[in-house]
Amino acid sequence: MKLKSQLNKLIKEAFIKAGIDAEPISVSEATQPQFGDYQFNGAMALAKKLGKNPREIAAEILNALDTSTLIQKAEIAGPGFINLWLDHKWVASACKDALSDERVGISKLETPVKVVVDYSGPNMAKQMHVGHLRSTIIGDTLSNLLEFLGDEVIRQNHIGDWGTQFGMLIAYLEESGNEGAEQLCDLEEFYKEAKTRFDADKAFADKAREYVVKIQSGDHHCLNLWQKFIDASLGHCEDVYGKLCVNLTREDVKAESFYNEDLPQVIEDLIQEGLLQESNGAQCVFLEGEEIPVIVQKGDGGYLYATTDLAALRYRANVLHAKRICYVVDARQSEHFRQIFHVAKTSRFVPEDVKLEHVAFGTMMDKSGRPFKTRDGGTVKLIDLLDEAVIRAKDAIKERENYTEEEVEHLARIVGIGAVKYADLSINRESNYIFDWDKMLSFEGNTSLYMQYAYARIQSIFKKHHAAVEGDIIITDALEHQLAVMLLRFEDILERAAEDASPNQITTYLYEMVTLFMRFYEQNPILKEGVDEAIRMSRLQLADLTAKTIKKGLELLGIEVVDRL
RNA sequence: GCGUUCGUAGCUCAGCUGGAUAGAGCACUCGCCUUCUAAGCGAGCGGUCUCAGGUUCGAAUCCUGACGGACGUACCA
Numbered sequence: 001m002k003l004k005s006q007l008n009k010l011i012k013e014a015f016i017k018a019g020i021d022a023e024p025i026s027v028s029e030a031t032q033p034q035f036g037d038y039q040f041n042g043a044m045a046l047a048k049k050l051g052k053n054p055r056e057i058a059a060e061i062l063n064a065l066d067t068s069t070l071i072q073k074a075e076i077a078g079p080g081f082i083n084l085w086l087d088h089k090w091v092a093s094a095c096k097d098a099l100s101d102e103r104v105g106i107s108k109l110e111t112p113v114k115v116v117v118d119y120s121g122p123n124m125a126k127q128m129h130v131g132h133l134r135s136t137i138i139g140d141t142l143s144n145l146l147e148f149l150g151d152e153v154i155r156q157n158h159i160g161d162w163g164t165q166f167g168m169l170i171a172y173l174e175e176s177g178n179e180g181a182e183q184l185c186d187l188e189e190f191y192k193e194a195k196t197r198f199d200a201d202k203a204f205a206d207k208a209r210e211y212v213v214k215i216q217s218g219d220h221h222c223l224n225l226w227q228k229f230i231d232a233s234l235g236h237c238e239d240v241y242g243k244l245c246v247n248l249t250r251e252d253v254k255a256e257s258f259y260n261e262d263l264p265q266v267i268e269d270l271i272q273e274g275l276l277q278e279s280n281g282a283q284c285v286f287l288e289g290e291e292i293p294v295i296v297q298k299g300d301g302g303y304l305y306a307t308t309d310l311a312a313l314r315y316r317a318n319v320l321h322a323k324r325i326c327y328v329v330d331a332r333q334s335e336h337f338r339q340i341f342h343v344a345k346t347s348r349f350v351p352e353d354v355k356l357e358h359v360a361f362g363t364m365m366d367k368s369g370r371p372f373k374t375r376d377g378g379t380v381k382l383i384d385l386l387d388e389a390v391i392r393a394k395d396a397i398k399e400r401e402n403y404t405e406e407e408v409e410h411l412a413r414i415v416g417i418g419a420v421k422y423a424d425l426s427i428n429r430e431s432n433y434i435f436d437w438d439k440m441l442s443f444e445g446n447t448s449l450y451m452q453y454a455y456a457r458i459q460s461i462f463k464k465h466h467a468a469v470e471g472d473i474i475i476t477d478a479l480e481h482q483l484a485v486m487l488l489r490f491e492d493i494l495e496r497a498a499e500d501a502s503p504n505q506i507t508t509y510l511y512e513m514v515t516l517f518m519r520f521y522e523q524n525p526i527l528k529e530g531v532d533e534a535i536r537m538s539r540l541q542l543a544d545l546t547a548k549t550i551k552k553g554l555e556l557l558g559i560e561v562v563d564r565l
Numbered sequence: 566g567c568g569u570u571c572g573u574a575g576c577u578c579a580g581c582u583g584g585a586u587a588g589a590g591c592a593c594u595c596g597c598c599u600u601c602u603a604a605g606c607g608a609g610c611g612g613u614c615u616c617a618g619g620u621u622c623g624a625a626u627c628c629u630g631a632c633g634g635a636c637g638u639a640c641c642a
Binding site: 035281299302304308426443508521 | 597
């Protein structure tokens with residue numbers, strides 16, 4: 001239900017009817033329940049323009065406002081606010097419609113676009129670590145969300161499979177022979193051993209350097225070794241994606257190396273555009289008003305990540321025909337993206353109308369506010385973190401009820417992984433965030449378990465109620481009304497979250513909505529004796545819509561629900 | 566040095582397309598289970614929204630500056 005735009009339409013019509021020649025600002029959610037459901041604050045701003053008292057303007061708008069359908073009551077308050085109350089019956093019927101709709105009342109975008117979402121992007125030389133968590137789940141959520149709203153989403157996993165360290169790694173892989181494949185079980189260890197060998201043995205180091213050149217010149221033997229290594233490494237990533245319930249597959253992989261062939265052409269085209277300059281031996285693009293150039297080719301002829309990114313950008317714009325390209329990458333690279341977006345546009349590699357976005361996010365910190373590391377200062381492997389989440393969740397769950405071993409395993413996975421993802425997604429993505437096990441798994445406040453718990457409670461109602469659920473939704477009190485309106489706001493929230501690429505708007509909404517439901521549920525009995533049958537049916541339906549909304553919301557975040565908890 | 570970004574309750578965070586008395590959770594105090602999951606609900610306590618100016622009828626939100634932190638700053642990604 002696009003509540004806001006429906007209200008805005010009514011306001012706009014009132015403006016026309018009242019002869020006010022201005023574009024009204026959007027209505028907003030009422031700041032407090034006593035001010036209704038929505039408020040229009042645009043009258044005050046018009047005072048100067050129209051040379052009238054704001055309350056007078058508000059009165060004119062009010063007089064012209066159609067209150068025959070969704071608006072039940074409108075009042076002027078304070079200096080010129082217009083408070084809007086939605087009609088009980090209209091709200092009830094809209095909820096009923098949402099309930100019978102597979103998409104819980106969320107329509108598809110009228111003008112969907114093709115969007116590339118670039119996320120995760122692990123380096124194949126090493127195992128995924130905690131630093132990859134945010135990109136992976138924020139990107140996945142954004143993809144799910146845009147897809148659900150109707151955009152055509154192309155997920156792109158820009159894996160790092162190229163660079164000098166691969167010479168060393170494949171040389172070591174070759175040396176290890178058949179055992180090599182087994183040793184790849186632990187990439188960190190493998191990397192360390194290869195590095196030790198590299199530093200200690202000059203002949204090995206020479207061979208490693210030779211292999212770098214050989215891969216790059218297309219040598220079959222070396223490319224085979226390289227491919228074997230990449231396959232194993234990607235397998236590790238897929239384990240992580242599986243555990244995280246992230247929708248990334250091999251089909252989404254478009255590795256760095258994919259763009260290799262285009263790199264000389266990128267340089268050539270930049271020359272054609274007259275953008276390239278040599279500086280200290282390197283090929284650079286100097287942007288207007290900026291001191292530091294974008295280096296696209298090193299003095300030794302090698303290419304850099306800026307070059308690859310430019311190639312990727314134009315592939316996405318011109319071959320994939322994306323109209324919006326989102327890079328879900330650490331905020332520390334914002335300078336880099338600002339520059340290459342600039343170059344991509346001025347070089348006309350990417351058409352003017354393509355939106356380029358750096359969906360930046362902050363760093364994950366430990367409890368003391370330092371970047372998240374292991375005790376001995378190493379990086380924390382993502383797979384280890386996820387396993388620990390499941391173990392901790394298991395401890396928290398097992399004594400709650402008489403679960404079988406199997407049930408505990410199943411629940412712990414859903415609860416533990418959900419907790420990690422939710423904790424991350426519920427933080428405004430641009431700020432750094434403190435990773436805190438206790439908070440995450442305490443299951444209080446705005447956590448995944450609170451939502452999962454509410455969902456399970458609702459399912460338990462339906463387990464006890466066997467008869468058919470039918471009839472109208474009847475709104476009997478203020479809390480019920482608030483909950484119903486809140487449920488109808490879901491679409492507005494999703495659209496805004498998609499526009500801003502910020503998952504935490506979804507979590508904030510879910511938390512507020514579920515809190516309302518919990519209050520409603522405390523206050524308004526459903527199955528208890530003495531509840532009028534029609535009211536019971538109505539409340540069952542509100543509970544059902546609440547559950548469906550929780551489920552859909554969590555699903556977009558890649559978090560599962562369970563019927564019993 | 567320059568640039569980016571952040572600074573909201575004891576702690577962790579929302580709110581930031583300008584609107585009415587700045588919101589949650591944790592912690593602390595108190596209350597609510599003889600039938601719908603108490604991993605819940607209610608009440609209380611807690612604020613110079615870092616500071617100083619400016620724009621505005623109105624600023625946590627926009628602008629300028631200061632202070633404090635984080636990050637970035639030419640051949641790594």
